[in-house]
Amino acid sequence: MxxxxxxxxxxxxxxxxxxxxxxxxxxxxxxxxxxxxxxxxxxxxxxxxxxxxxxxxxxxxxxxxxxxxxxxxxxxxxxxxxxxxxxxxxxxxxxxxxxxxxxxxxxxxxxxxxxxxxxxxxxxxxxxxxxxxxxxxxxxxxxxxxxxxxxxxxxxxxxxxxxxxxxxxxxxxxxxxxxxxxxxxxxxxxxxxxxxxxxxxxxxxxxxxxxxxxxxxxxxxxxxxxxxxxxxFVADFIGESNIISGIMVKDRVVTFSGSTFDCLDGGFGENTPVDVVVRPEDVNICGLEKAPLKGTVMSIVFMGVHYEIKVNIDGFTWLIHSTDSANVGSEIGFYLDPDDIHIMVKG
Amino acid sequence: MKSLKRIYLLIIILFLYAPIFILMIASFNNSKYIGGWSGFTLDWYVQLFKDREIMSSLYVTLSMALIAAIVATILGTLAAIGINTFSKGPKALMLNISYIPVVNADIVTGVSLMLLFIFTRIPRGYFTMLLAHITFCIPYVIFAVLPRLQMTSSQYYEAALDLGAKPSYAIRKVILPDIMPGIINGALLAFTLSLDDFVVSFFTTSNVNNLSTTIYAMARRGINPKINALSTLMFIAVVLLLLLINNRTTKQEKALRKEISKS
The missing domain is CATH 3.40.50.300 (P-loop containing nucleotide triphosphate hydrolases)
Structure with a gap:
């Protein structure tokens, strides 16, 4: 090399x-x-x-x-x-x-x-x-x-x-x-x-x-x-992303926005504050009853291929790119796959 | 109101140019006295070209204008290139230093140069007058070249180096051709200024005379219509040169505006 x-x-x-x-x-x-x-x-x-x-x-x-x-x-x-x-x-x-x-x-x-x-x-x-x-x-x-x-x-x-x-x-x-x-x-x-x-x-x-x-x-x-x-910084500069504060409970387990998620990252130690990055297109909208995350739709904009939906959960605005539509003011739920959750050292 | 404006303008132009027109007419007047017109003649022009004193001072004027323009253009251009590379503070300082001689009264420049030549014991003559002319022309060249240089992107110079040009080659082949319009304007301006200078010339020479100092000496002896003929020729020469410079400047501005509107 x-x-x-x-x-x-x-x-x-x-x-x-x-x-x-x-x-x-x-x-x-x-x-x-x-x-x-x-x-x-x-x-x-x-x-x-x-x-x-x-x-x-x-x-x-x-x-x-x-x-x-x-x-x-x-x-x-x-x-x-x-x-x-x-x-x-x-x-x-x-x-x-x-x-x-x-x-x-x-x-x-x-x-x-x-x-x-x-x-x-x-x-x-x-x-x-x-x-x-x-x-x-x-x-x-x-x-x-x-x-x-x-x-x-x-x-x-x-x-x-x-x-x-x-x-x-x-x-x-x-x-x-x-x-x-x-x-x-x-x-x-x-x-x-x-x-x-x-x-x-x-x-x-x-x-x-x-x-x-x-x-x-x-x-x-x-x-x-x-x-x-x-x-x-990199997450924000390269494409759009949701950056949320979270706690790394232990390897491959993280909590944020009041819920616990499985993820693929490890090596941060136990109960360590971290930044969690989720790309807007990796957010999956699903039925309210199964959804680990629920929030109120603040705005929705049609972008051509997808809708850009802004959802408020506990004061944090989630950016979601989805082909599904939603009504402003209604409550929607969504889930995240483990490989779409990226953990970063708190910056 | 409109006619009033026109009359006002007419009066201004009349006052500005009437003396020169009278002088021009007088140069063709058969009579030696301005008072009366006694017929058209070219005699004064013929006599003018036969006058050895005037012819030798014409030679002094033209040769000096030429040498002064060339030397001042070279030095002024180099100075402009140098000043352009300075950072903001030193640049402003250098520009102000260069600008003072432009606004300074000619009489002050003339007397101070005379004192300098006496002090340094350089005998006053053709050489000292030439030095003086070069000196007062340099700032004008700097101010003619600098705007052009500031427009020339420093990227041109870097691009030339990038393509393998040594600094001297880059200046010769890229920077100079690009600022050439400014250099020529500066040279023409320097030539014109040297051509019609009287005050500085008067103080920096003793035995060698150019046209303006010769006319001054002749006028003290009494107004000879030859002077009218000479002055007419000088006036026309300077007007032609100024027209040339103005014409070039407007053309360049037009080209520039075209370039800017394109990008």
Missing amino acids: ENNRIIDIQNISKSFAGGTEALKNINLYIRKNEFITLLGPSGCGKTTLLRTLAGFEQPTSGKILFNDENLLDIPPYKRKINTVFQKYALFPHLDVYGNIAFGLKIKKFDKATIDEKVANALKTVGLKGYEKRNIDEMSGGQQQRIAIARAIVNEPEVLLLDEPLGALDLKIRQSMQAELKSMQQRLGITFVYVTHDQEEALTMSDTIVVMREGEIQQIGTPVDIYNEPKNA
């Missing part, structure tokens, strides 16, 4: 002149050909970490290995890493060809090779034959593709993407997500992707790194992160 790592981030911290700590002791390794996403709200340090990898920020302390070499000693223009910038940063005075060929000209390829590589890169991003176009006569989605072509034409080992789809509207964004993912698999380049959009992270990534205030909260596959969030 060790030699599969392309980037190894060790104890990286970064504080800015004003005293803000953007990164606090970050430890993270990135595997070859992996699609890894740094996910978090704005100001969580994800962009700073990306800029550190690109070489635009120097960390205050720590080490980064790139193929077992010290990356921090290498200036940005010598790193085998290319970046797709948030606002694309395409050079306005150059046409599409000039932009994509920029890096190749520095590397002193001959004209025929450059022409061929540019044409190939344009083909990869689906803009074959656009060489002569000006940047300002292209749409946001097209500029985005040019920015990607300009980066991948240099055949980087790692491609950094800083919220590349942020400026696009929903439809284009969704089709670009699928395209980026298939591009990454075809090219065999390691992608480090920064976003605050949890849905984007879940659909594209092999690995998600959830960050908050300069610290890593959790590293894992999308399925792990969604199903087994490590703490309330």
Whole structure:
């Protein structure tokens, strides 16, 4: 496993002149050909970490290995890493060809090779034959593709993407997500992707790194992160969830909202206060007589596939996604399966 | 009410430009005296170009404007690039320091430069006048280049480095082309300012004269219609340059607005 790592981030911290700590002791390794996403709200340090990898920020302390070499000693223009910038940063005075060929000209390829590589890169991003176009006569989605072509034409080992789809509207964004993912698999380049959009992270990534205030909260596959969030922040940030205070009576038994439930977690000790996470879609509505949890319907909104129902139990508002409807003001009951109850250390 | 507004505007324009028109008309007047019109002539213009004193000062003016514009543009552009990278506090300080010479009275600039040259025992002549012109042109170049530079996203520079460009290559191939409109505006402005400067020139030279100091010396000897012809030519040259600068600025603003409305 060790030699599969392309980037190894060790104890990286970064504080800015004003005293803000953007990164606090970050430890993270990135595997070859992996699609890894740094996910978090704005100001969580994800962009700073990306800029550190690109070489635009120097960390205050720590080490980064790139193929077992010290990356921090290498200036940005010598790193085998290319970046797709948030606002694309395409050079306005150059046409599409000039932009994509920029890096190749520095590397002193001959004209025929450059022409061929540019044409190939344009083909990869689906803009074959656009060489002569000006940047300002292209749409946001097209500029985005040019920015990607300009980066991948240099055949980087790692491609950094800083919220590349942020400026696009929903439809284009969704089709670009699928395209980026298939591009990454075809090219065999390691992608480090920064976003605050949890849905984007879940659909594209092999690995998600959830960050908050300069610290890593959790590293894992999308399925792990969604199903087994490590703490309330991750649970809340990745999808919607009900986070309830509870008591872990003993291994695999938990009480909350006045009832006792079986669950699959253990190792918290006996009678320990914990946070219990239940996803809204894991709540099962059933008849009142059998239901361990009962409450009054406060609101119901039709969302298309399901109803979003808010139910009040002892002052806590449960969020429920169900295909069953209910009347506002009526009492409904529901139950939870043991594997849908996730226990977290109280945060 | 509307006609009143028009008349008011007309009066303003009349007061502003009447003296210059009288001067222009006088330059074509056959009579040596402004009082009466005795026929159209181009004689004064012919005499003007035969006058060796005027021709040599024309050479001084043009060569100096050219050199001062070039040097001030280079220094001003570099200064702007530097200032743009400063953080907020030092940036504001540098901008204010650069702005003082712009609002400072010419006479103060002129006298203080003269004192400096006397103090440092540099003989006053072409070289000192050139130094003075470069000095007062630099701030104008900075303020012409800086807005353009602030629009240029720092991402362009980083993108160039990211693609393998060394810092010097990135500045040459990405930053400079992008701020070129601002640089050219600054250069034109510097050229115009140097061309029609009198006060600073007067104090920083002794034996070498440019057009404005020559006209001043001639006018003290008595109004010669040659001066009218010369002044007319200078006025037209400066107006043309200013039109050029304004035209460029509006065009750039239009392009900019287009860009902004697109994104």
